[in-house]
Every structure is written in structure tokens, then in C-alpha cells.
Amino acid sequence: xxxxxxxxxxxxxxxxxxxxxxxxxxxxxxxxxxxxxxxxxxxxxxxxxxxxxxxxxxxxxxxxxxxxxxxxxxxxxxxxxxxxxxxxxxxxxxxxxxxxxxxxxxxxxxxxxxxxxxxxxxxxxxxxxxxxxxxxxxxxxxxxxxxxxxxxxxxxxxxxxxxxxxxxxxxxxxxxxxxxxxxxxxxxxxxxxxxxxxxxxxxxxxxxxxxxxxxxxxxxxxxxxxxxxxxxxxxxxxxxxxxxxxxxxxxxxxxxxxxxxxxxxxxxxxxxxxxxxxxxxxxxxxxxxxxxxxxxxxxxxxxxxxxxxxxxxxxxxxxxxxxxxxxxxxxxxxxxxxxxxxxxxxxxxxxxxxxxxxxxxxxxxxxxxxxxxxxxxxxxxxxxxxxxxxxxxxxxxxxxxxxxxxxxxxxxxxxxxxxxxxxxxxxxxxxxxxxxxxxxxxxxxxxxxxxxxxxxxxxxxxxxxxxxxxxxxxxxxxxxxxxxxxxxxxxxxxxxxxxxxxxxxxxxxxxxxxxxxxxxxxxxxxxxxxxxxxxxxxxxxxxxxxxxxxxxxxxxx
Amino acid sequence: xxxxxxxxxxxxxxxxxxxxxxxxxxxxxxxxxxxxxxxxxxx
Numbered sequence: 001x002x003x004x005x006x007x008x009x010x011x012x013x014x015x016x017x018x019x020x021x022x023x024x025x026x027x028x029x030x031x032x033x034x035x036x037x038x039x040x041x042x043x044x045x046x047x048x049x050x051x052x053x054x055x056x057x058x059x060x061x062x063x064x065x066x067x068x069x070x071x072x073x074x075x076x077x078x079x080x081x082x083x084x085x086x087x088x089x090x091x092x093x094x095x096x097x098x099x100x101x102x103x104x105x106x107x108x109x110x111x112x113x114x115x116x117x118x119x120x121x122x123x124x125x126x127x128x129x130x131x132x133x134x135x136x137x138x139x140x141x142x143x144x145x146x147x148x149x150x151x152x153x154x155x156x157x158x159x160x161x162x163x164x165x166x167x168x169x170x171x172x173x174x175x176x177x178x179x180x181x182x183x184x185x186x187x188x189x190x191x192x193x194x195x196x197x198x199x200x201x202x203x204x205x206x207x208x209x210x211x212x213x214x215x216x217x218x219x220x221x222x223x224x225x226x227x228x229x230x231x232x233x234x235x236x237x238x239x240x241x242x243x244x245x246x247x248x249x250x251x252x253x254x255x256x257x258x259x260x261x262x263x264x265x266x267x268x269x270x271x272x273x274x275x276x277x278x279x280x281x282x283x284x285x286x287x288x289x290x291x292x293x294x295x296x297x298x299x300x301x302x303x304x305x306x307x308x309x310x311x312x313x314x315x316x317x318x319x320x321x322x323x324x325x326x327x328x329x330x331x332x333x334x335x336x337x338x339x340x341x342x343x344x345x346x347x348x349x350x351x352x353x354x355x356x357x358x359x360x361x362x363x364x365x366x367x368x369x370x371x372x373x374x375x376x377x378x379x380x381x382x383x384x385x386x387x388x389x390x391x392x393x394x395x396x397x398x399x400x401x402x403x404x405x406x407x408x409x410x411x412x413x414x415x416x417x418x419x420x421x422x423x424x425x426x427x428x429x430x431x432x433x434x435x436x437x438x439x440x441x442x443x444x445x446x447x448x449x450x451x452x453x454x455x456x457x458x459x460x461x462x463x464x465x466x467x468x469x470x471x472x473x474x475x476x477x478x479x480x481x482x483x484x485x486x487x488x489x490x491x492x493x494x495x496x497x498x499x500x501x502x503x504x505x506x507x508x509x510x511x512x513x514x515x516x517x518x519x520x521x522x523x524x525x526x527x528x529x530x531x532x533x534x535x536x537x538x539x540x541x542x543x544x545x546x547x548x549x550x551x552x553x554x555x556x557x
Numbered sequence: 558x559x560x561x562x563x564x565x566x567x568x569x570x571x572x573x574x575x576x577x578x579x580x581x582x583x584x585x586x587x588x589x590x591x592x593x594x595x596x597x598x599x600x
Contacts, residue, residue, distance in 0.1 A: 033598055045600055052584030182600050196578040200571045213564030279577040286570030
């Protein structure tokens with residue numbers, strides 16, 4: 001242990017741990033037969049990923065390094081309910097997308113990206129908006145994960161931040177480059193097994209090393225009333241609600257999820273995503289409890305940095321072997337997400353950029369595979385450079401979150417309502433982004449009529465969020481009823497109130513405005529769309545002889 | 558809050574993780590056996 005409060009491994013130990021992790025992962029990928037590699041296999045594993053692999057991959061992908069740190073921070077800040085307000089809503093992102101995923105698969109059985117489906121429905125501008133938001137999201141995710149690797153290596157050893165960043169980048173690229181998405185899914189399973197096994201051991205180990213439930217309970221008495229309350233309004237309004245609003249946005253805006261929706265065997269989509277929901281919630285909420293235990297034990301994070309909390313607790317209370325396990329836990333979580341981001345980025349460039357906009361559906365499969373691999377290399381280099389510069393990505397994150405929020409209604413409505421037009425999709429996103437920026441960055445003083453207008457738009461957004469969630473599971477009638485009730489409730493409680501919660505109001509405004517604009521422009525048009533066109537326009541890129549899933553072979557196993 | 562309830566609130570998550578781990582492992586083993594039987598790739 002050093003005077004900084006962290007246990008320090010020797011450089012050799014850390015290098016051996018990293019070599020064992022990435023070397024083992026690389027060896028695993030050698031089991032994948034590369035002679036059966038087509039573009040379909042490279043992007044979506046031929047649409048035939050089984051339940052176990054699919055659920056493990058979805059869980060491992062959704063758990064990134066920041067999941068642990070943010071969940072623990074939430075537990076430390078908001079007390080008893082904090083881990084729930086991070087982990088539960090993150091888990092629901094996986095759950096709420098699957099009914100829409102089943103619709104995506106029905107419309108485009110041969111699809112690889114959501115962008116392809118939107119291209120078939122609307123054309124290039126809507127597709128490229130979606131693809132752009134996906135690319136930004138995955139690049140940010142890559143950068144954050146490589147940054148987390150660098151931070152962890154520099155905290156737990158004398159090695160530099162840059163060393164950790166570079167090893168993680170090269171390690172992830174090495175095992176993903178050859179087989180693409182298949183390697184990502186295959187290694188996700190192994191990484192998740194390790195991750196879960198370690199989490200199962202570490203959480204009770206920390207609890208009992210701190211003195212057990214009784215000691216932690218005694219420490220709870222020093223917390224504020226809000227921190228002791230399982231239904232804390234402070235936690236709901238500042239942590240839970242903004243995150244809840246983002247549930248559909250993160251799922252729609254993330255190609256790593258839609259890639260798995262297109263890859264999992266169609267008949268297993270529901271149980272794959274339900275199981276992944278439970279798995280994600282269990283691991284992330286469980287590790288978030290370390291934050292709750294830390295605040296109850298009166299631990300102050302080193303240098304006031306909440307990201308130090310979990311490494312600090314593990315270093316303080318557990319023997320070196322557990323610290324090594326924790327190291328593998330974080331490296332496994334960030335690597336599984338990073339390899340999924342590389343696969344997602346390569347699929348977007350292969351299908352959305354090259355396949356649909358450059359080759360115009362006359363794609364050369366060999367060239368396409370080359371483009372996919374080059375994309376992975378370029379994306380890794382970008383991730384490494386951005387991570388090494390330790391850029392402040394807050395503004396970019398805010399922007400991407402808004403973009404995802406703005407596309408939710410247009411994307412979902414485009415898959416169900418035949419009147420949505422390309423202009424409606426595009427203008428809905430543009431206007432929603434502008435209104436989001438006005439609310440989020442206080443470009444207009446939020447008082448008087450302006451504040452009431454934005455609270456009204458946010459109330460519509462609240463109705464849209466709840467309405468879409470209910471619609472996914474229960475259909476139009478229940479969705480509409482839930483949406484109206486949510487609108488009335490948000491309006492009732494939100495007027496003269498939401499203006500004080502800028503993040504929440506701006507996010508809801510993005511949903512509300514994009515819905516209003518999208519519906520208004522669509523109703524003004526006489527255009528009608530035949531949804532069967534999507535299945536005809538979204539095809540496999542491999543040579544003739546590849547299975548045509550529009551003929552119903554998707555579920556044949 | 559009772560101490561045992563608080564303990565259960567913290568420990569239920571690793572137990573749940575273990576349950577999911579068992580379900581996923583069993584399913585992948587089943588898929589692996591089926592793939593070998595049908596002489597095709599697992600993924």
C-alpha cells in the first residue's frame with residue numbers, strides 16, 4: 001500500500017496480468033474458423049447467435065468500466081437507493097428495446113445495422129443522421145474505456161497512464177480484427193463469466209472485510225435522511241429521472257445493441273434480452289453497493305475523485321489476490337465493451353457508408369471486409385489518441401445524448417407508421433437538437449412564458465417516453481393511454497418546477513419537440529410507405545448462395 | 558431497518574449474478590453440444 005491509499009503491483013505483475021488476459025482472449029478467438037468468414041458473419045454472425053452467447057454478449061457489452069465507478073458514485077452520493085438509480089435504469093435500456101428489436105428483425109431479416117433499415121425506409125439523410133450518432137457514441141465509448149484502462153494501470157502500478165491505454169487498445173484490436181463481431185461475441189462470453197465470478201466473490205468480501213452488515217448499518221446512522229431513504233426524491237430527480245428518460249435513447253442510439261438484435265437467433269430475442277437485463281442489473285447494482293458501504297464506513301475518496309472509490313476500498317480492505325481479481329474485472333468489462341464498439345463501428349462503415357452510400361448495394365464483399373478491418377484499426381488509433389490527450393468529453397457527451405433523444409421517436413415511428421417521411425425525420429431531429437441546446441445551455445432566460453413553454457414541451461416529452469415504452473410491450477391503445485396520463489402528470493407536477501432541473505427538462509424537450517415536428521410534417525404529407533419494401537431493400541452483401549432470411553430461414557436452426 | 562434485511566439488500570445482487578451465470582453457462586454448453594452434433598460452428 002502506498003501513501004496514496006492504493007495497493008501497488010510491480011510493473012512485471014501488471015504486465016503479466018494484462019498478457020494473461022489479452023493473450024488468453026486472443027487464443028480463444030483462434031477457435032473461430034476464419035475460412036467461413038463472409039461480411040454477414042463479420043457483422044452479425046449470420047444472424048444465428050444462440051441464447052447463452054447472445055445474453056452473455058449483451059450483458060458484457062453493456063457493462064463498461066464506467067458502470068462500476070458510476071454505480072458506486074451513485075451509492076456514495078445518494079446512499080441506500082443510489083445503486084438502484086444507476087443499475088436499474090441501465091438494465092431497463094436492454095429490456096425496453098427488445099419489443100422494437102423484434103419489429104426491426106421482422107422488417108429487415110437480413111439487416112446488419114439500424115441505419116440500413118432507416119435507409120430503406122427514408123433514404124440517405126435520415127440514415128446518415130443515425131449512423132453519425134452511432135459513430136460518435138462508439139468513439140466516445142472507446143475513448144472512455146481506454147482511458148479507464150490507463151487510469152487503472154497508473155493507479156495500481158508505477159506504469160504510466162499511456163502504457164495502460166496503449167496495451168488495452170492493441171490488446172482489444174488484436175483479438176477483434178480477424179473475426180469481427182464473431183470474436184466479440186465469443187470472447188464476451190468468457191469475459192462475462194470471469195466478470196460475474198469475480199463480482200460474486202468481491203461484493204461479499206468487501207462487506208465482511210468492513211465488519212459485516214451490522215457495522216455498515218451502524219454507519220448508516222451518520223448519513224443524511226435522504227441518503228437513508230430508499231425512496232429519496234433527491235436521488236430520483238437528480239440521478240434516476242434523467243437516466244430513466246435516456247432508457248430508450250441509449251438503446252436506439254447504440255449500434256452495439258442493434259447489432260445484437262440483428263445477430264441473435266430471432267426466436268431467442270426476448271429471453272436473451274430479459275436475461276441480459278437481469279445480469280446487468282445484478283452486477284452493476286451489486287458493485288454499486290461498494291459505494292454505499294464506503295459512505296457508511298466514512299471513507300473519503302482520494303483527491304475527492306469518485307473514480308478512485310472502488311479501487312481505494314478494494315485496496316484498503318482486501319488482500320492482493322482480490323485486488324488482482326478486481327483489476328481483471330475492470331479490464332474485462334472495458335475490453336468487452338471496446339471490442340463491441342470496434343465491431344459496431346466497422347459494421348456502420350461497411351453497411352451504412354460503403355454498402356448503402358458508396359457501392360449503392362453493389363458492394364464487393366472482399367472490399368467490404370477490408371473496409372471493416374481498416375475501420376477497426378482507424379477507430380482504435382482515434383480512441384488511443386483521444387484517450388491519451390485525456391480530452392474533456394462532457395460537451396460531446398451532452399450533445400450525443402441529445403441526438404439520441406431526438407432520434408428515438410422518428411426511428412420508432414418510422415418502423416410502425418407508414419406516413420412518416422424523410423423530411424419529417426430529418427427536421428424533427430434538427431429542431432429538437434436546437435430546442436435542446438436552448439434549454440440545456442440556458443440560451444434563453446428560463447422564466448415567464450419561455451419557461452412555461454419549455455415545461456409544456458418537456459411534459460409532451462414525458463408522455464412520449466412513457467407512451468413509447470408502454471407501446472413496445474402492450475400496443476397502440478395502452479401506449480396512447482399511458483402517454484396521455486404521463487403527459488398530464490408531468491404537466492401537473494412540472495409547471496414552475498422542471499425549470500430547476502435543467503438536464504431533465506432539456507432531455508424531455510428533445511423528445512417532445514422531435515415528436516411534435518415529426519408528426520406535424522408527416523400529417524401534412526400524402527405519402528404512404530409499403531413496409532414490405534424494407535425487407536426487399538436490405539440484403540446480404542455476400543455472394544449468391546448466402547441464406548435469404550426474408551424466406552424465413554432466420555429461425556431455422 | 559433490520560440488519561438482516563440490510564445484509565440481504567446488499568448480498569442479493571451477487572446471488573442473482575451467480576444465478577444468471579449458471580443459466581448462461583448451461584445454455585452455452587447445450588449450444589456447444591448441439592453444434593458438435595450438427596458439425597457446425599458455435600458462432
